[in-house]
Amino acid sequence: MTLGFLFYTFYDVSSIAIRLFMLCYIPQRHNPTTAMSWLLAIYLWPWMGLLLYGIFGSTNLPRERIVRHEALLKSLKPERKSFRRTASENPFCLQEELARFGDLAEKLGDMPITSGNDLALIDDAALFIKILCGEIAEAQKSVHLLFYIFAFDSLTEPLFDELEKAARRGVECLLLVDALGSKVFLKKDTERLTAAGVRVVRALPPGLLRRTATTARYDLRNHRKIAVIDGAVGFTGSHNVIEPSYGGKAKGRHWHDLTLRLTGPVVAELQGVFLEDWYVETGELLSRQESFSKPDCSGLGVVQVLPSGPSYPLQNFQRLVVAALHASREQVTITTPYLIPDEELLHALETAVLGGVKIRL
Template identity: 30%
Template sequence: MFWLTLALFIFIFQIATILILEFRRPAKSVAWILIMFVLPVIGFVMYYFLAKEYRNRHKIRKRGIPPEEVRLTALRRSKLVHRPSDMNNGEFQHQERLFHLLHHFTDSPITGCNKAEILTDGQATFDAIIAAIEKAEHHVHMEYYTIRHDEIGCKFKDLLIRKAKQGIKVRLIYDGVGSYELSSEYIRELKQAGIETECFLTPRIAFFDKRINYRNHRKIAIVDGTVGFIGGINIGDEYLGKNPKLGFWRDTHVRLEGDSVYYLQEVFLKDWWFTAREKLSDPEYLPQHHCSTDEQVQIVSSGPNSGLEEILECVFAALAAAKKRIYIATPYFIPDESLLMALRTAALSGVDVRIIIPGVSDSKLVLAASLSYVEELMSAGVRIYRYGKGFMHAKVLLVDHLLASVGTANMDLRSFYSNFEINALLFDPRPMKKIEEDFIEDLANSHELTLHEIRSRPLRSRFGQVVARMLSPLL
């Protein structure tokens, strides 16, 4: 009886600890309690190392603060948008609430002198980035979740080494988990050529510092502070369709010129300060650009070291403002309750809501969790499609003709709460038109699900999706 009582006490203590620490996010509490029931002791150890609340760590918040002169220089050189009436997009004239929310993000204001080019696949993206690096005269800054030692990875390695030998300053940040397969030989060759490389939280350090659950999921490149790239594409052969399981890889990236590159650069400088503890204050990192177009762009970054969920708040506000259409493409669809309600409400109000998710996925568990949301959304009028040409990895949101979002954040809880992410909000008709055209083509390559099809799925599939949904806050 003594040992039984002791075991019961320990179990109750573990459950109480989770309920107290995770009271702000009930869904996360349920997921961890489920794990506790299955793995009573091991589950609590997992919780201790994986679920540490990142944003409460004062030293981490402090390390994330950029040098002040970086921000001042960017503000002085940027053409900023301060009022809804200053927006080129006429639909914003009556969207004061949405505008003021976006304007509230003072770390990433709406900039007014930009040019955005939509890149629809891996080949176009790699060609554009390589072409920009070839022309580099001062520096190349790259930050990627995944870098692979494969054919395209070696092509970038050789190019960066060649540019470094020409006197170009090259810096590279890669994530310790996303790039865990990257060989030490690859990094050694870069360092021997004078390229500065930093790993964002190696798995060993992250594990013992209880931060392994928080990853740098950003995928950005900046050349000479005047050209920037942001989107869903890492550096690996699979993005060229060379993964035999996934096949064709559908993705979206953006090439930027103009004021927005300053804020893309600022994110890199923050992350370099975080990883290398080196302050980069050379004015050449924020040079005078020569972009003469007037496209308006906003760079929005978020992470667990912030007091806000900026990307989640942007997405929710955009969905709430929709009057005609909401188009979403995402590889991982695990919305929180606020987004689920916003999508259902929009569809019930007559908004054309369409969501494309993968037909074939790189994670069966995540796909099962995504499918668990389908029936309730379709019952409200949301149209769900499964992409059939290959793997859908694009992270795209298009709301009316109001705005489009392209970046690294998936439509899931991990991107909104746990990862370091970055998106570009585009407000002008030209890039939005290209995103719309790509989305329509993706619909043609997709299979639309029906309620009969969903309701007829086997009981085994239903049960698996329920379990996956309960665990989804941790995926």
Template identity: 30%
Template sequence: MLSYVILEWNWRTVTLAILTLSLSVTALLHLLKHHRDHRSAAFWVALILLSPLVGACLYGLLGINFVRRKGKDYRGSIGPAYRDPLPACPNFPDADPVTAERDCSLAITLDRISRFHFTPGNQVEPLINGDEAMPAMIQAIQSARTSITLSSYIFEAHHIGADFVQALTAAHQRGVQVRVMVDDAGTRYSWPPVTRILKKNGVPVRRFMPNRFILRLLTMNLRNHKKILVVDGHTGFTGGMNIREGNMISRSPSHPVRDLHFRVTGPVVAQMQRVFAEDWYFCSHEVLDGPDWFPEIPAAGETHALGIVDGPDEDLEVMPVALFAALNAARERVSIMTPYFLPTTILMAALKLCATRGIQVTIITPAKNNIPFVAWASRTLYPELLESGCRIFESHAPFDHSKLLLVDNTWSCIGSTNWDPRSLRLNFEFNLACRSPSLATRLQTIFEERLKECTEVTLTTLQSTPLSHRLRSGFARLFIPIL
């Protein structure tokens, strides 16, 4: 009997050892062949070697990009998405010759990075918090005549979300073509999910990547983080704001969230519509085309704007390159506002180089984050930035979810992308690069108003941090590649 137990135990041990070795070798081979980020690769190699079975399983769940979307069929039906790689410089009539040459260089760079061209004649209006943004969006939906497209990461079904459901349902019932898309993970923030309610009301709605069980685990990190609303093909809204009651600051919600959103009119709205249409085709195989979706759009303002799409497919790492180009073009000032500040090594180097060149670099990020682990890791990056001359400020409650990059009182980058690995590498994102002195001045004013409510972080502040907190942050830093 004892010998039988020993044999059975040995057999299980050998089986487990073979399984562990097989999984570990497979994970390492895949990692060495496919992984492009050396910091992330080093993290996974260490984890797999130190904990072979657990590390290999975690790599399979969190470290592999299982999505390779190809939009050739759709793009063939609406025209090529990637165009002339040598765009002409936009005309910036308000710039002096030196500034015009510098702006032209950045415009051409961003034009080559993005799949779209810069478009003149746009109007971009900042909307502060849900108190300004949500009513404006609902009013636009209520006034729709032909079409509505709405994409959101989180869309709660209750409170302000219920107002959206009512407006979308009413629009559908009066004959407006309505399409709604919500990320699968984002539907789980309220119950019942908004997709179920909209479907019951007859509104065409899709969940982005609605996988279940194991498939959902494999794609849990690949989220459609875009926020796009386009009404009648010519009025758009985009930025970083989800459809949640927490954004309605004036209503004193239990978890208030500050944020910025933007109303957009002019030709660049067609780019926003095309981005939604590509995602909708991916989810439903329905082609959105024709004047109801893509009407002729007249000029509406003086802003030159360009849509930048980023995601873990054919648009991989587009946004980090665009941010690097914008930082490299800075000559006077860089202002950054982000809820999650974990920039890549290259962006860290660009920020330090900006400060070394004498450029005023100011960063605002929350003092108390809704994801504490991210905040702990973020603090470990502060010293090298402060030593190079960057200034870092932490904003106090309510939590600030705003995303903003301002360069030289001229350029603005707005949209859904955070300065963290998840947003820069894993999520599907959409942003607008805008060249407009008046817009940049308005946003810089908002930035400086927020700055007055912040506390500056200094090297002295960091040195006085309790040892337990520094150890905690140091541990969190080990996981930056997958945060």
């Protein structure tokens, strides 16, 4: 028997084994459409399909990260109970339909609707950086920042300056950034902040095949944008910390984002989301005394936080959107830079249109 004969025999036998094994394995872990796509790829190219499935097949984070996340959620239960007490002490009235969505969101994310909040919408990147700088300049206890893209440029330089000043005067400054979204910053611009005392941590550093508590798939990213100052003032939305023309300056384009500045009980919920991600990445449980403060409940805003992502097994945000589409009666407006709908979302959109709802994308 020649070496070539042995190789082709091994290839043929192993290819059949791969096809048979994956025929049993994949349908148990994916919806029918996704499973059919993977099975077709593996049937045509068994070894290449197996390799690609090993890299991109699972949307779940490594088990170690999930365990950390669940442990932190349990430890935050006292704070979550206080959120609920705050909500019950500040009664509000919602339409039955909205209240139903609030109940669904609470079941998905374990965070209740809160009232007594004050909120302001910021639709300009320069104004967002200016307001955030002002809050950091007044910080006395803590500055917690979580961003997908964090970069040093002419727009964000004042933010770097304020972070340095805050850290040098003894404020706890924690910066959590996505390992790929902020890779330029992590490679070139962390030294000035860490030298001043700012703690910089990478979120979801990528791993190719072997994924552990400290690594994740290349396409599983942390896209959150959260800032919490002294546990009392929060920001969340779609602004990254970067000049808004990034990626499109040559064509005269820029990103148009929105951010909410928040005060009131809802800030504790944003802080809880930050604490979850910080603990998953570092294994460090931050001080409750430094992280939470007694909220000002004088505002009129009713707000609820719904965290989502691969740490949550129920696809929180998509489930809420699909439920809202099915309940829609007149018009739905969806504004997003990325729209890759799966079968469930497409069916919900089609059903709404067939029911006479005007859909604007």
